[in-house]
Amino acid sequence: MEANQDYTEISSLGEFGLIDRLTKDIALTNSSSLKGVGDDAAVMEYHDTEVLVTTDLLLEGIHFDLTYVPLRHLGYKSAVVNFSDIYAMNGTPRQITVSLGVSKRFAVEHMDALYDGIRKACDVYGVDLVGGDTTSSRQGLVISITCIGDAPKDKIVYRDGAKDTDLICVSGDLGAAYMGLQLLEREKVASAGQKDFVPDFGGKEYLIERQLKPEARKDIIKELAEAGIKPTAMMDISDGLSSELMHICRQSHTGCRVYEDRIPIDYQTAVMAEELGMNLVTAALNGGEDYELLFTVPLSMHEAVSKLPGIKVIGHITKADLGCAMVTRDGTEIPLKAQGWNPLAQKD
Amino acid sequence: MEANQDYTEISSLGEFGLIDRLTKDIALTNSSSLKGVGDDAAVMEYHDTEVLVTTDLLLEGIHFDLTYVPLRHLGYKSAVVNFSDIYAMNGTPRQITVSLGVSKRFAVEHMDALYDGIRKACDVYGVDLVGGDTTSSRQGLVISITCIGDAPKDKIVYRDGAKDTDLICVSGDLGAAYMGLQLLEREKVASAGQKDFVPDFGGKEYLIERQLKPEARKDIIKELAEAGIKPTAMMDISDGLSSELMHICRQSHTGCRVYEDRIPIDYQTAVMAEELGMNLVTAALNGGEDYELLFTVPLSMHEAVSKLPGIKVIGHITKADLGCAMVTRDGTEIPLKAQGWNPLAQKD
Known part of the structure; x- marks a missing residue:
């Protein structure tokens, strides 16, 4: 200001x-x-x-x-x-x-x-x-x-309608808004006390835009309606994919499996994570402020939903007793944790 | 706390x-x-x-x-x-x-x-x-x-429906919440630094209650409906009678006259104003936080509205060019001012 x-x-x-x-x-x-x-x-x-x-x-x-x-x-x-x-x-x-x-x-x-x-x-x-x-x-x-x-x-689509075998879908890509925040914070520290400091955002404009000027996915809602697809459960990703998925599973009384290699990540996000020495998947799972849509559709809609631009199937809903987990590239299952951005748990 | x-x-x-x-x-x-x-x-x-x-x-x-x-x-x-x-x-x-x-x-x-x-x-x-x-x-x-x-x-009753010759009515009494605030502030100052300080609210319980636990006038809305009276304009008194009346007159393109001796004031409010050396009518006009209803009804409803308990006719709507004024006990007209509680104009 x-x-x-x-x-x-x-x-x-x-x-x-x-x-x-x-x-x-x-x-x-x-x-x-x-x-x-x-x-x-x-x-x-x-x-x-x-x-x-x-x-x-x-x-x-x-x-x-x-x-x-x-x-x-x-x-x-x-x-x-x-x-x-x-x-x-x-x-x-x-x-x-x-x-x-x-x-x-x-x-x-x-x-x-x-x-x-x-x-x-x-x-x-x-x-x-x-x-x-x-x-x-x-x-x-x-x-x-x-x-x-x-x-x-x-x-109307609630959070509690996901069923065993439903496909888990997300729009857009994840983690960019969080990386934009890291970048802005870094430049803030770098600029401290310097007059006429020019921040260096070259090649990272997408991250800045995702943080400062997010858009709501009106287009995805329209796309789903036109394709005749009504999700069984849906929410927007404000606190991070991991946290939101656990909300859907808890309220739907299910578990889930998401696949690490299916999580959509922009290359600028990946470059920035590398630069900062941060784990890319952790950022995409827990970064928050993506404002993408997370939703589930019946397995029978696999073909219909796969055809839609900007939507990616990242996993599937399971029975509750299987819990919520991410399957890594080497096939290991890691339990999901809701370590998304939680302003009430902040210590500082 | x-x-x-x-x-x-x-x-x-x-x-x-x-x-x-x-x-x-x-x-x-x-x-x-x-x-x-x-x-x-x-x-x-x-x-x-x-x-x-x-x-x-x-x-x-x-x-x-x-x-x-x-x-x-x-x-x-x-x-x-x-x-x-x-x-x-x-x-x-x-x-x-x-x-x-x-x-x-x-x-x-x-x-x-x-x-x-x-x-x-x-x-x-x-x-x-x-x-x-x-x-x-x-x-x-x-x-x-x-x-x-x-x-x-x-x-639905808006603020902009008042007409020339309409009667101006208020529910309950005015200025008590403001006096309650003055009393609480006084006791806060008196208690500063004192352990086990017991504030003195004797005989002023009504003022404290009006400030700390106001009620919304659901009963008046019911009463009006049962009597078949639909106000021409209405709003609640949160910033003070004077300010609210001027809203109604501005939006209805009218003026008004309210009579000092008709403004309903509780005796505890009067005693407190005396004690604090404050002008009682100023407090009732500008005190705010009364959450009473201010409304106008056609002149033809004078008898019907006068019969209702807890409602007082305090004046009438005029043509716009007459402006908004209070008529004092001795017949003097004093222009109303919106000097109600305005948190954005506060200097401290």
């Missing part, structure tokens, strides 16, 4: 002035949005579909570091991670509410940038911003976004 | 362990709640009514002071202030999501107490807890609650 020069103090606008400025030309584009910002509550209509609600709380110093995260990107990502949860139900995000806690080092222009990112995400994904709350904060920036979406009842 | 002795560290449970503990025997009681905690999103069904969504962000050091606010009460209040927004739309709160940011000085037992309060509020108001997010925080406690409610389309 840039220094606070020639900027407008938020206190000069006050809460309602700031809200007016940030929300003044927001239009409602979804037919389900009846009333947006400006009353005690937003009003929506969902007479033919079910309503999906998800929420994420992002705190400065825990979830983001403004040393290297531009506010516009932060706004975009904060919205997108919520959309991702709605897609993970096989639904469509329709509305968000945005609550912000803002400390005094932020100026009106900083909020403009954050909101630009949020609005951009809304534009890209066709979501309406319908409400929120804005307040001051004693420490740092607090972002709480709630997303409302919808889906026909018979299309 | 008590000191951290013999308590369980949250990190010993981790995020999912804590969520499991806090939500383990939460039942869904509303027919609109199809799926609660445990998936990427909660699922609800609102085929016959409109969906209302409101959200509030509460930050330690800004909205509450744990020196004198018990966590159980804080949980209760955090939920109730959201219910109040749904009632202010003439709706019924049905579900909430609860996001918490928790710093290391909080133990599992503190979260139990906070959740006890939230669950108690849910029980009292018939609301289901269906989801949320839990994370660590570097500083202090962050509470973000989103409430989902519903109302038939033709029953």
